[in-house]
Amino acid sequence: MTEGSTTPAADRDRSVDPLPVAEARALVERVTGNVGTVVVGKTDVVEDALVALLARGHLLLEDVPGVGKTMLARALAGSIDGTFSRVQFTPDLLPSDVTGASVFDEADGEFDFQPGPVFGNVVLGDEINRAPPKTQSALLEAMEEGQVTVDGEAHALPDPIFVVATQNAVERDRVYDLPVAEVDRFTKKCTLGYPDVEEEIEVLGRVVGHHPVEDVEPVADVAALRQARETTARxxxxxxxxxxxxxxxxxxxxxxxxxxxxxxxxxxxxxxxxxxxxxxxxxxxxxxxxxxxxxxxxxxxxxxxxxxxxxxxxxxxxxxxxxxxxxxxx
Structure with missing residues (x-):
């Protein structure tokens, strides 16, 4: 797959050999356990994220601040040895800040495309509802077709690309509603919720000193994940x-x-x-x-x-x- 291709992301895995179901299941179990070293007591939500990933989709997380939404995305990227990128959505964010832009290179007298943060395997759209609809919509093509079009030229995104967007569920008067068309592109919507007392004690014990997300080691790779997605498709x-x-x-x-x-x-x-x-x-x-x-x-x-x-x-x-x-x- 090269830049300029318009092949949808959902069709890219067709040339990939699937894993046996047992191996795909084992991969998911390894990743779930690995993410669980960072995100305590939320196995169901971690599984939901992996279901969305295997289903060639994307995840919307709506919750109060500080419950681990960002850590979930980072731990997942680290577990599959994928590239992680983050977009901090703010009211002044422009679409080109998400997708990238063509920049004039004075040395060769041509415009060169500079990729934006959407070029990652796991892309965190943090507090996506803080940006106006025009900027939110910069993700539409990326999520549906696995590419972005800038100045009339299509640029293929990494395969896989998994968008994890978070929504602020508290400050409703300071955010924008997501367009219905964008909400519909999120395969799943989940919440993490507060930990119970025992889980919070465990969290407090783990984050003293270094945060465990810094120590996450891969337990799979992107190539195996693509194979597991093909297993799922079949x-x-x-x-x-x-x-x-x-x-x-x-x-x-x-x-x-x-x-x-x-x-x-x-x-x-x-x-x-x-x-x-x-x-x-x-x-x-x-x-x-x-x-x-x-x-x-x-x-x-x-x-x-x-x-x-x-x-x-x-x-x-x-x-x-x-x-x-x-x-x-x-």
């Missing part, structure tokens, strides 16, 4: 499972002002494939879909015209869909 999704996903998505549209998009249905099926790999299977079962649906669909739903996108009422819409849609129905 997990069998039988017609009844695909029908179940489609009916779940349709139910959210029937019960909400804005239901899950077709992209949401694709994301749900891909995450179900990844969940199957985590369970050591090469086929999807309805329980995989049920496990992934809340974190994949809720943030795409607006319960009614005046409701918050992905708010509590949206969660109830998704829960009801899981209750009323029978996975065995024809």
């Amino acid at each position: 997990v069998d999704t039988a017609e009844p499972v695909r029908r179940y996903v489609a009916r779940l998505v349709a139910e959210t549209r029937e019960r909400a002002a804005l239901g899950a998009s077709p992209r949401g249905g694709v994301a749900l099926l891909r995450c179900a494939q990844a969940r199957a790999v985590l369970d050591g299977r090469d086929y999807v079962v309805p329980d995989d879909v049920k496990r992934e649906a809340p974190s994949v669909l809720t943030h795409r739903v607006r319960a009614d015209a005046g409701a918050e996108l992905g708010g509590p009422d949206a969660g109830r819409v998704v829960s009801r869909a899981l209750d009323v849609v029978d996975p065995e129905a024809p």
Whole structure:
């Protein structure tokens, strides 16, 4: 893959040999355990991040400050020996500060492209909702197509690219809402939450002196991760499972002002494939879909015209869909 290619990121793994399911599962377990040396007691969220990564997607983390969102992204990048880059979103940030820009080189009299921080394997968009929508939208092409276009020229991003964006969940009067089109490009939305007392005692013990994220050693590499993603892409999704996903998505549209998009249905099926790999299977079962649906669909739903996108009422819409849609129905 070279600069100027327009091949979507989702199609890049086709020439990669997949790992056996057992090896892909073992890779995930190693990375989960390694990240757990930094992020204490949040195994479910670490797994959610890895599911999104295997599903060729991206992760949105919304939470209060200081619970470990940045550490999760850094530890994940270190665990797969990938490049890590960070974009600190602020109100004065420009799109070119994210994607990069063409800079005139006086020596050769030509414009040279200078890559921005989006050129990484794990890209942290920190407090993404502090930047205006125009700057937030600089990530749209990167997330969907694995490239950025600057001055009419497409530049391929690293493979894989995994965007982990964080949202400030406290200062609602000092932030911008993410455009619906951007929210829809995040495969999953999760929260870390506060640690319990015992977990916090463990955190305090680990960070005395040097922070453990500084000592993270790789337990996998990017090449093996690409193979594991190809393993995930080849997990069998039988017609009844695909029908179940489609009916779940349709139910959210029937019960909400804005239901899950077709992209949401694709994301749900891909995450179900990844969940199957985590369970050591090469086929999807309805329980995989049920496990992934809340974190994949809720943030795409607006319960009614005046409701918050992905708010509590949206969660109830998704829960009801899981209750009323029978996975065995024809």
